[in-house]
Amino acid sequence: MPNSTADHNSSTGNKVAFNPSMTEITGATILLENVTKSYGAKKAAVNQLTLEIPAGKTVMFVGPSGCGKTTTLKMINRLIEPTSGRIVINGEDVTTMNGDELRRRIGYVIQAGGLLPHLTVGANVGLVPKMLKWDKQRIADRTDELLELVSLDPEIYRDRYPKELSGGQQQRVGVARALAADPPVLLMDEPFGAVDPITRQRLQEELIHVQAELHKTIVFVTHDFDEAVKLGDWIVIFNEGGKIEQYGTPEQILAHPANEFVEDFIGSGAGLKQLGLTRVRDVDIRQAPAFTVGEDAATAVAHMNEAGVLRAIVLDSRDRPIGWVTRRQLERMTTVGAAHARQFPVVSDSATLDDALDTMLVAGSSDAAVTGSRGAYQGIITVQTVIKAIDHISADPEEVSTPVGHNTGAIPKLATGENGVISYAMDEEETATEVENDSAPWAEHSDPAETHRGSERA
Amino acid sequence: MGSYLSDRWPQILSASWQHFSLVAQCLLLATVIAIFIAALCYRSKTLSGVANSVSAVGLTIPSFALLGLMIAPLGFGVAPAVVVLTFYCLLPILRNALVGLAGVDRSLIEAARGIGMSSMETFFKVELPMAWPVILAGMRVSAQMTMGVAAISAYVLGPGLGSFIFSGLSRLGGANSFESVVTAVVAVVVIALILDGLLLLLGRLTISRGIRA
Ligand SMILES: Nc1ncnc2c1ncn2[C@@H]1O[C@H](COP(=O)(O)OP(=O)(O)OP(=O)(O)O)[C@@H](O)[C@H]1O
């Protein structure tokens, strides 16, 4: 059947990817080469920025208000035209191509979703495929698939209008719309800035799950350093004029802030912030008996006796936890039901320990159910597990080579690697010069190699 | 009155239809022109200001005078009536179109551009649909206003119910003169209500449920 979803994905991948030889990695490498944007005669909003964004990674832009985060982001899809410099995506210079065509190949999510209020949710999601002239059936299939991906039931939400959705749901639709044509790059400008903290936490976790499935290149602007730590593979800390103060992994930045500016920006409690680096899935998740609604209650009770437990988790037909029931309650049922189930906190396996602890404390519970992709039950986490994990947090980030990022005006050399994949590499010597110029990440440290190893142990 | 009506029923009906059709067509033409002008002006504060002033001044010109002035270049009949009616229709619609288009949330336009809509697509698929309820409100004002102007167009021998009024008034006191005027006035009111109802219906059909109040 030519219309099957699998066919769609592969053909979209080919059509939309910037480099057809890279169909496995859905993301694309982005390189900003010595990019400057000045509005009028004033000091440039972004000055001589060179920044490499690795394919398939999530790179977070943080920095004080007005430092040029949005300007930099919008120059990638040329909503803002750079005054000078080049933008290269997967080896292709996109600085001079048709801006509208470029933007159709790049997902874009803004605060509150930016949904068109006069179109239904389905029509909003299908906007880009429609512009790309997909046929109707394919657009409809893709729309449903994406709504499922962002945990919205297509049957319920497809024909609703944006005003009939909550803020968090609108934001999810915004993400679905950005992903519709399977773009290799996703640009997000403070997407979760307008929702309440609990919804924000859920949306962040969903984004982590989506990204684990799709491996896009995501550039994400945020005000919230904790959000950057939670979502980012890499974090760029900007100062006025788009000046890079530090470019590193969350671990590196927390363990070794490059300078005073970064330290101030991270703020106090950097130690506790490291709780934000460990995810629930990385710690010991305990198994607890769980039964699906409609299962035979007697069998369930037998299982519980065998395991010697008094409580069990009730799951809905899609494996999502509904609540606790006690063995007593089960003994009075013929089939497992959710009618008397007690609500209890639920955390996603991609939640940080920080968030998990928060959730349990707020709910006044010493444990919480852990859910994985699309809300499926995984096990339970307890407060004790979290406390044990604090002891084990390593202050010793792994050695990783940082992508290029500076404001010196030097342009990295293009290196064509195997199978035609273009990668960007700085010469050894050049890297060294950058550091002496006090402009590369780790500029505060005299020996970059040592910093990379991050070998000081607490 | 009864015999007057039954004797002239066919003429009354046909004049009413002409009246209705004249206003409706001028309204349509004016809407297209107004949207076109608004599209050219709304992005510039100066141009919007000029367009607004012109429409404010335009509404103060007495329709009777304007009709008379049109006789010289256009002669008598349908042509001057259409030009003058379209002119009056244009003004409220243009004002509302400017207000409606300027009121579209900037972040929506940016979202549309951000997902790759050209500025043309953004105008027709986002800005115009969003401004449409306001434009339609302008059309309703125009329709009501020009119903009366259309009656005056009988002065230049234009089509419609105006001829009943003019001929009635010119022989006031004569046989059936009063009936003639009253019939025409009532007919104008009735078709004004019908047109307004149709515009309301048009709104129901064309304004997205997502932006209806
Ligand atoms: N259209 C514009 N015209 C003139 N100056 C502008 C324009 N847009 C942005 N700027 C200036 O450019 C600088 C960078 O703005 P930008 O929007 O990129 O900041 P930001 O880092 O996204 O800030 P925030 O965190 O507040 O969103 C600011 O000093 C701003 O005043």
Ligand SMILES: [Mg+2]
């Ligand atoms: Mg911003």
